[in-house]
Amino acid sequence: MRSLVLIGHGSHLNGESAGAVYRYAELLRERGLYDEVVEGYWKEEPSLRQVLRTVRSTDVTVIPMFISEGYFTETVIPRELGLGHQGPVPPEGVARVLGGKTVRYTLPYGVHPAMSEVILARAREVLPDLNAEDTALIVLGHGTTRNQNSNRVIYGNADRLRDSGHFAEVHALFLDEDPKVGTWPDVVKAPRVVVVPFFASEGWHTLETIPEDMGLTGAVTEFADTPNAPQTVYYAAPVGTHPDVAEVVLQLAQEARGASGAGGDEDHGHAAAWNAFLALARRGTRIGEAMITPQAGMYELRHALDEGRPAADLQTLVTVEGLRDRTRRDEGGHHRPVHTLRNLPRGWRAILTEAELPRAVHNLYPAVVEESYAHHTHNLRATPWPTTARRQTGIYTKVTRATSEQVEEVAQDVCSKCLKTRLWAGERLGSTVFSGVPGAIPCPEACTLFIAEVREEVSGKRGQGGHGHDH
């Protein structure tokens, strides 16, 4: 049995931030090469602290879904996963045994040499008949002084594509450093020029900065006054959203240190938690704000406050993904980065099989079954706030300066809207969903939303409307 975990940044504010990771997870699930594909996030749930608890097998490969190496892939993710590794990740990745699971952590997908194929695929989308006689390629990177490797990746791809013989010329240009993208008319001689942005997704840079710096007016722009005019520039979509990235992820996973086709066993703790939960579900149960009712060999999930409403009054969902997307936002349309905040939207019902139920409940309340069962069986260890605060790096190191009054004030505001009970603050929880109390959910460790709010409090910015915590 093998589990594949994709790690994304996520966002406390933007509900679309996790979208690319969702899509890759779906593509990889369809391929069926792993027994499960699980997503984890820095700013959403399951969090990096929780995600390993939510995987079914003892053989886990973790892929950071980032376009380049940097602070998140080298510092934040290894730290939060508890890998005991900091700094550059070696080409074969890092392997550790954590809680009885073999966990392999790889480089981010963007640095894999197979990304050259994704660049070529993007180029062919905008210019199917590109050729070595009249077509130049520009591989366009962000460029940064913070991580030397991100430039090396751009140059490496440019070298490989130059050697491939598909293009008359191949250039590596950058937004923020030399050689800058605006110099393209001086260096590119071919009459047809394909520009492929080596970026994770569409955004401000791909939609505004690059077109502006290059003088582009759309997907195809004719230039009559460049030194090598006439020239036509074909502007491709960013590499990070191409479906072939899923293939790169599979290659990375297969090449990870110690990876094998055989994999590991089913994790006992995980299996015990879900077997206990399914036993409850078969009789009908509630978890958080949701209720689960067995119905003719299937299960119906709905908001508990919608109990008794005719099915015709509710939107019927028939897939796990449909349920996930319907419940990603609250009734006001706001993103729900913490699923146990009491804002599960109403007005839907999901009809699912027993095989689909665990993933549906996982999406509704990530890690809640595993953590509640661990608490129920006295196996959940809480992490006190000072320990969580000391672990933070970068802009969050300042949370260690928060007084206990400030921490409590934030808790009164943020955690009072949450179903969870703060074990990390010494609160006691005598029951769980496993003893019949659906809203009794343990919080063993402060979540990143809470940490971000404490940072705002310490900075004197909380409640000013300016959410500065999406880093």
Ligand code: SF4
């Ligand atoms: S820290 Fe507070 S808001 Fe975050 S999950 Fe725990 S109880 Fe909920």
